[in-house]
Amino acid sequence: MTTKTLTKLNGLNTEQLVGTIDAIKNEPALARFQFRNKNRWVTGGENRSTIQGFYGAGQEDTSRDKPFEFTNGEPPVLLGDNEGANPVEFLLHALAGCVTTTFVLHAAARGIHLRSISTEMEGDIDLHGLLGLDDSVPAGYEQIRIKMDIEADCSDEELDELLAYSRAHSPVCQTVCRPVPVVVERVAR
């Protein structure tokens, strides 16, 4: 009988990581994922999302016994009562998390041991866009700035290269940096 030791680096099972990459190389369709969300308006700027199932690695995922639920809200200055963070803030949370996880993943793939990552970010929006007061002003973020403080057992040059690589391979960052088609359809009643 052999006992298999779980090999983890940066909290990731590196054997599973290598196994996943090999499986996708052998069967590219395993890389296709579809994520989903359901949302229901409550009132005003308050609405609630329910996230549970997704498709990936060739099958429907069933690992979540119950859904995640998140509430969007707005602060008083934006006509709300702080029922939750607002959507543009949730986007920052998604972006910070994705760049971080992409960084951690590729650090593990390179054998780099990370000790800590702390991120601060800010994004600028001009409400002329949202309010439709000036069509020359984009409604979205004008720019988002991310500052990451990273402790790791490698050189600054390796960190900088890995950070640029992570920015270029982070799904959320590349959804923000590049134009991604959003198809909005109304259900006929």
Add this chain to the structure above:
Amino acid sequence: MTTKTLTKLNGLNTEQLVGTIDAIKNEPALARFQFRNKNRWVTGGENRSTIQGFYGAGQEDTSRDKPFEFTNGEPPVLLGDNEGANPVEFLLHALAGCVTTTFVLHAAARGIHLRSISTEMEGDIDLHGLLGLDDSVPAGYEQIRIKMDIEADCSDEELDELLAYSRAHSPVCQTVCRPVPVVVERVAR
């Protein structure tokens, strides 16, 4: 003595809405907002965001007594333990919420009374991008589809026009549809 009645439509204070728009018309700098997020890596695909202050309407907001906190995680098939929804799922939550709130806001501005909004959405990702296995595959979402079921006291034509307008004026949707610069910087240690 006069008693002022609070005029609400779709849960929004329409007097405050008109007042906000007038204030921005008189002083355009009031429309400048800066949103922020702090994130800390926990381990593997788990990290946590803290969202509290922001700048907007000419001042630092102080309406939130304590921060909102959100945890990104990953499902087992993506090397995690479902510590939270994952970043690309949080992006869907942000997007659904923003299109909904933009719709509710402009419905109120037009005097349209809404009864309900339910949204289902899905987004496709090919992990060849994230994993760096094929540089011709974008790391981000390939496409996001949103289906909205809306009950309101107006015609289908008005709903369709308002929905197209909301898509074009939603900050998160316009951050996804259009390329937005993301500047990533490493803090020197």
